[in-house]
Amino acid sequence: xxxxxxxxxxxxxxxxxxxxxxxxxxxxxxxxxxxxxxxxxxxxxxxxxxxxxxxxxxxxxxxxxxxxxxxxxxxxxxxxxxxxxxxxxxxxxxxxxxxxxxxxxxxxxxx
Amino acid sequence: xxxxxxxxxxxxxxxxxxxxxxxxxxxxxxxxxxxxxxxxxxxxxxxxxxxxxxxxxxxxxxxxxxxxxxxxxxxxxxxxxxxxxxxxxxxxxxxxxxxxxxxxxxxxxxxxxxxxxxxx
Numbered sequence: 639x640x641x642x643x644x645x646x647x648x649x650x651x652x653x654x655x656x657x658x659x660x661x662x663x664x665x666x667x668x669x670x671x672x673x674x675x676x677x678x679x680x681x682x683x684x685x686x687x688x689x690x691x692x693x694x695x696x697x698x699x700x701x702x703x704x705x706x707x708x709x710x711x712x713x714x715x716x717x718x719x720x721x722x723x724x725x726x727x728x729x730x731x732x733x734x735x736x737x738x739x740x741x742x743x744x745x746x747x748x749x
Numbered sequence: 750x751x752x753x754x755x756x757x758x759x760x761x762x763x764x765x766x767x768x769x770x771x772x773x774x775x776x777x778x779x780x781x782x783x784x785x786x787x788x789x790x791x792x793x794x795x796x797x798x799x800x801x802x803x804x805x806x807x808x809x810x811x812x813x814x815x816x817x818x819x820x821x822x823x824x825x826x827x828x829x830x831x832x833x834x835x836x837x838x839x840x841x842x843x844x845x846x847x848x849x850x851x852x853x854x855x856x857x858x859x860x861x862x863x864x865x866x867x868x869x
Contacts, residue, residue: 672853684856684859
């Protein structure tokens, strides 16, 4: 069981927007703005797409955005494209000995 | 452009030691601004943070693996390594090395991953 809770799957049609939630606790997401999101295509390494809750690395599309409210972080992808079909993982810094916790991952299907 | 590359055996027998090395290019492992981490992904499962090593040699391991894990660093070769002892089939996974920002804790560069299968 992962420390952060994500929906197992989400889907959307091209051009639509989707949001993936990532629920933690007051010991991780609720206490720190060190939430990051990763995109992973099959057989590939994860790729950083959001850091510090809502910051985009250079080269990442503006269609990806992040936010946080209390103990839940969210990733929104607008203007869905076929290439967005992938697994998405959230990660948060955590108090205590665990230090870094991941979500279980969400499979995005572009219909 | 920073690149990381894992290397090591793809097959390890049960109860033996898994050993992997990550070679960093395009940047110095001694920069001081980063932790050098290992993350694994069991087949069909999510990501699991194993721990990190700093260029000074200081380490931090996730509690669930602490008794099995040893990390080391060789700054002269710009490499860091992972050893996981007494492996079982549950340790079969793709092992990634990654660079972690010390101040904001995100993983910005990853290796391509190394599949390690534990089997006799």
